[in-house]
Amino acid sequence: MTWFALAVAVLLPWAGGVTLVLAMPRKVSLLEQEGGLAWALGAGWFAGILLLTLWMRSLAQAGVPFGALTIGAPLFVAAAALGALARAREQPALREALTGALRLLRGDGVAGWRRIAWFALLGWLAARALLLFSEVTLRPLYPWEGWTIWATKARVYYEMGTLVPFVAADAWAASSGGAWFDASPGAPATLPLVAAWICTVLGHYDDVLMNLPWWIAGVALALALFGALRQAGVEPLAALAGTWLAVSPPLLSAHIALAGYADIFLAAFVTLAALCLYRYSMSRAPGDLVLALVFTAALPLVKGAGTVWVAALLPGFVATLLPARGGRIAAILFGVAAAVVVVLTRTSMPLAGHVLHLDFAPQWTALGQRMLLLDNWHLLWYAAVAAIVAGARTLRASALRPPALIVAGGIAYAFIVFAFPAARGWFGEPASANRTFLVVAPLTAALVVLIAREWAARIEVARSEVERADAAAAQAPRAEAALAETPGAGA
Amino acid sequence: MHRRARREGQPVSNAARFGVSAAVAILLVALGYAAIATPGAWFPRQEPVAWSARQLTLVRGAGGLVGDELVLTAGGPDGSVLISLDSDLRSDQYPGIAWAAIDVPEGADLRLLWRSDVAPTRVNSARIPVESGRPLPLVLADNPAWVGRVKGLALFVGTRLDKPLHVRGVVAKPMGALDVLGDRAREWLAYEAWTGESVNEITGGADVQDLPLPLFAAAAGALAVALWALWTRFARRSFAWLPFAVLAAFAAGTAVLDARFSWNLARQAAETSARYRNLDLREKHLAAEDGPLFAFVEKARTVLPAAPARVFVAADAHYLRSRAAYHLYPHNVFHDPGRDAMPRTDLLRPGDWLVVYKRRGVQYDSATKRLRWDGGASVAATLALAGEGAALFRVEAAGAAP
Numbered sequence: 001m002t003w004f005a006l007a008v009a010v011l012l013p014w015a016g017g018v019t020l021v022l023a024m025p026r027k028v029s030l031l032e033q034e035g036g037l038a039w040a041l042g043a044g045w046f047a048g049i050l051l052l053t054l055w056m057r058s059l060a061q062a063g064v065p066f067g068a069l070t071i072g073a074p075l076f077v078a079a080a081a082l083g084a085l086a087r088a089r090e091q092p093a094l095r096e097a098l099t100g101a102l103r104l105l106r107g108d109g110v111a112g113w114r115r116i117a118w119f120a121l122l123g124w125l126a127a128r129a130l131l132l133f134s135e136v137t138l139r140p141l142y143p144w145e146g147w148t149i150w151a152t153k154a155r156v157y158y159e160m161g162t163l164v165p166f167v168a169a170d171a172w173a174a175s176s177g178g179a180w181f182d183a184s185p186g187a188p189a190t191l192p193l194v195a196a197w198i199c200t201v202l203g204h205y206d207d208v209l210m211n212l213p214w215w216i217a218g219v220a221l222a223l224a225l226f227g228a229l230r231q232a233g234v235e236p237l238a239a240l241a242g243t244w245l246a247v248s249p250p251l252l253s254a255h256i257a258l259a260g261y262a263d264i265f266l267a268a269f270v271t272l273a274a275l276c277l278y279r280y281s282m283s284r285a286p287g288d289l290v291l292a293l294v295f296t297a298a299l300p301l302v303k304g305a306g307t308v309w310v311a312a313l314l315p316g317f318v319a320t321l322l323p324a325r326g327g328r329i330a331a332i333l334f335g336v337a338a339a340v341v342v343v344l345t346r347t348s349m350p351l352a353g354h355v356l357h358l359d360f361a362p363q364w365t366a367l368g369q370r371m372l373l374l375d376n377w378h379l380l381w382y383a384a385v386a387a388i389v390a391g392a393r394t395l396r397a398s399a400l401r402p403p404a405l406i407v408a409g410g411i412a413y414a415f416i417v418f419a420f421p422a423a424r425g426w427f428g429e430p431a432s433a434n435r436t437f438l439v440v441a442p443l444t445a446a447l448v449v450l451i452a453r454e455w456a457a458r459i460e461v462a463r464s465e466v467e468r469a470d471a472a473a474a475q476a477p478r479a480e481a482a483l484a485e486t487p488g489a490g491a
Numbered sequence: 492m493h494r495r496a497r498r499e500g501q502p503v504s505n506a507a508r509f510g511v512s513a514a515v516a517i518l519l520v521a522l523g524y525a526a527i528a529t530p531g532a533w534f535p536r537q538e539p540v541a542w543s544a545r546q547l548t549l550v551r552g553a554g555g556l557v558g559d560e561l562v563l564t565a566g567g568p569d570g571s572v573l574i575s576l577d578s579d580l581r582s583d584q585y586p587g588i589a590w591a592a593i594d595v596p597e598g599a600d601l602r603l604l605w606r607s608d609v610a611p612t613r614v615n616s617a618r619i620p621v622e623s624g625r626p627l628p629l630v631l632a633d634n635p636a637w638v639g640r641v642k643g644l645a646l647f648v649g650t651r652l653d654k655p656l657h658v659r660g661v662v663a664k665p666m667g668a669l670d671v672l673g674d675r676a677r678e679w680l681a682y683e684a685w686t687g688e689s690v691n692e693i694t695g696g697a698d699v700q701d702l703p704l705p706l707f708a709a710a711a712g713a714l715a716v717a718l719w720a721l722w723t724r725f726a727r728r729s730f731a732w733l734p735f736a737v738l739a740a741f742a743a744g745t746a747v748l749d750a751r752f753s754w755n756l757a758r759q760a761a762e763t764s765a766r767y768r769n770l771d772l773r774e775k776h777l778a779a780e781d782g783p784l785f786a787f788v789e790k791a792r793t794v795l796p797a798a799p800a801r802v803f804v805a806a807d808a809h810y811l812r813s814r815a816a817y818h819l820y821p822h823n824v825f826h827d828p829g830r831d832a833m834p835r836t837d838l839l840r841p842g843d844w845l846v847v848y849k850r851r852g853v854q855y856d857s858a859t860k861r862l863r864w865d866g867g868a869s870v871a872a873t874l875a876l877a878g879e880g881a882a883l884f885r886v887e888a889a890g891a892a893p
Binding site: 156204206255258373459 | 685687689690691692693694695696703704705706708709712729730731733734735737738741742744745748749751752753756757759760763764766767768772775776779799801813814816817820821823824825828838
């Protein structure tokens with residue numbers, strides 16, 4: 001019964017999210033596209049979380065207590081309505097999308113070493129997912145912020161059956177019991193609401209099973225990345241390898257196994273927003289742009305620092321919406337950000353009781369250790385550096401510019417947080433630079449794969465041209481000789 | 492036709508060339524590292540010299556032999572422990588000393604002490620790094636005091652023991668190339684269990700590593716591509732396979748690293764499963780790190796009213812304070828997340844509750860029903876529940892009396 005309730009709790013918002021993604025306006029069916037089903041399933045989980053929590057917020061606003069029915073029934077209706085909206089365009093392609101996915105899973109169409117690699121990678125990813133599932137479903141809430149910031153709210157929301165205010169210590173002391181306090185009262189309610197929903201369906205507060213959304217976030221992120229890479233024209237095996245590259249870093253696995261932190265959701269929303277922009281720059285389907293905006297708008301709802309991540313996404317939006325001048329405007333935005341940072345290092349401006357001043361105090365050795373020497377990221381950042389060096393020209397291609405600018409914006413932000421410790425406090429970032437880089441890591445991995453694909457294609461084109469030129473050069477003397485032998489040619 | 496195809500750079504021949512390049516690259520990087528890190532001869536003739544726990548003398552501290560282990564239960568008057576043994580080693584032949592011990596306190600001041608025949612009256616010392624409660628091998632080749640014949644070795648533990656320390660013996664190692672490479676392999680394969688820091692950092696094996704595996708993989712991968720390119724140039728073949736060579740090197744390196752992590756994760760999953768499998772939610776919490784705290788809060792919840800009440804929480808340890816608060820929600824809990832502080836008495840109201848868990852400086856007079864902490868003013872309160880180092884009080888009157 002518990003597992004059935006859990007399945008319902010997970011599948012309802014997921015279905016709502018998938019139908020929302022499918023119902024987005026576009027001329028061509030999403031399911032008809034390569035990777036469309038995987039993309040819809042992956043992005044759908046995160047869209048579903050937004051639907052679910054926005055509805056729970058509305059209920060709280062209206063004074064309706066949380067309950068399996070008050071939340072679940074409207075979600076079901078919304079999923080059905082969105083499904084009906086998407087039906088005309090997507091249903092004809094659904095059967096083919098499902099059989100295509102099955103064929104892909106069975107490795108049809110790949111042979112030899114590619115087939116072995118395909119199944120090896122699938123097995124590898126499945127084994128990782130299984131191990132993480134075991135961790136998530138057995139261990140009570142473990143990581144520090146999980147039970148000092150997020151689950152504190154989840155429990156109160158669940159037990160009180162509504163959203164209640166969490167306030168700072170002074171306000172709590174002055175209150176008459178209607179406000180609660182924890183280590184970060186200002187943290188947004190989205191993730192606690194998701195956990196509260198799981199508990200509501202289960203019928204009791206369960207700080208083991210309420211962590212399942214973190215595991216699903218990992219699976220859904222992998223699906224969305226695979227779908228996006230396939231849609232970008234990457235071969236299935238390369239797309240699967242790219243997905244493995246993106247989700248295999250141990251730090252990401254730690255954030256799934258030790259569920260409870262918001263960083264993996266923030267990473268997923270940043271990645272999805274960027275990939276939506278990338279899709280939009282190729283398809284010009286309004287639905288992709290709308291989804292990009294939705295996922296971007298969700299960032300502040302996931303974590304306090306999400307607001308700053310919206311700014312990091314800005315250059316990507318500019319480059320997408322204004323392809324002709326976007327690069328220049330993005331460069332100006334980066335320049336302005338750099339100038340602001342420089343000004344803040346030279347001045348001390350008082351603002352609302354705080355002094356705005358930054359001191360440059362980077363810890364390069366620690367950063368190098370974390371990014372390159374310890375096994376937080378496997379070889380991801382080596383690959384990122386190599387991709388930038390090898391694919392500098394490729395990055396000028398308009399379709400890759402938005403995700404590249406978003407990665408650049410994210411890394412620039414992470415650098416500011418790392419190099420200017422005071423900024424950490426302002427933006428609510430953790431002391432560990434790894435967690436800031438985690439937000440941009442899956443997108444970086446996807447970008448590395450796309451650059452590698454472009455790079456390989458360029459070299460292939462260059463090789464073909466050289467071979468054609470060689471062949472032409474080899475043909476030329478023979479043609480001259482043939483011409484000379486032609487009667488009357490010498491006249 | 493077949494020979495012509497191979498000459499033009501078919502994937503098979505490229506893959507074979509790359510495979511050979513990769514194997515050579517791994518060997519070269521390993522040999523290069525060994526050349527830098529091996530302190531003495533690569534293949535020393537000497538065998539390692541080992542002393543078992545029975546050959547050790549406990550000079551300072553309390554403990555005794557249990558089986559094959561010297562189990563140290565407490566330090567001497569100053570809290571330190573000293574174990575010594577007689578030796579007769581040529582320092583140039585044995586540059587490595589490895590103590591076999593477990594349960595070394597976190598952040599312990601652990602030192603190797605020794606005397607040599609060059610300056611027999613002088614006691615030399617070198618700090619021993621500790622990882623996961625175990626001392627790491629110490630290489631003394633560059634230590635100027637590691638000269639002559641070493642006539643006595645000792646292990647000094649300068650930190651008070653919070654649990655018994657088990658010493659199994661000590662080995663003097665010639666530290667040949669194989670010893671050095673073996674030590675690195677052991678560091679890479681060391682089990683890294685989840686800790687509170689795991690969401691911030693994954694080291695990938697031992698906490699302290701002389702040559703981290705990602706660096707080794709990256710260096711070997713880069714060298715493999717370089718060797719392949721060199722070979723390709725000399726063989727006058729096409730460079731069109733270069734992207735595949737780069738991707739193959741990267742994929743192979745990532746696969747090795749991810750296999751190591753997957754193995755570690757599998758061990759962790761087995762450990763987690765052994766701990767929590769077949770337990771219900773309550774039992775899981777009792778089996779968790781803070782089981783005793785959970786048990787006390789569980790009892791406290793039966794005393795507290797059903798509706799959320801204002802509950803103040805105090806404990807010396809940040810972890811226990813925050814954890815107790817977490818278990819108490821949805822009560823209206825208040826604690827200082829940043830520092831060990833009792834509630835301000837002017838905040839207390841009649842009907843408020845106070846949970847005290849392993850917090851020094853709190854006194855309760857049951858006769859007068861007055862609660863006092865840190866030598867300050869007292870508050871009227873009733874002891875509602877008492878546990879080991881823990882108590883739940885109900886505040887009866889607002890404000891404090893001197």
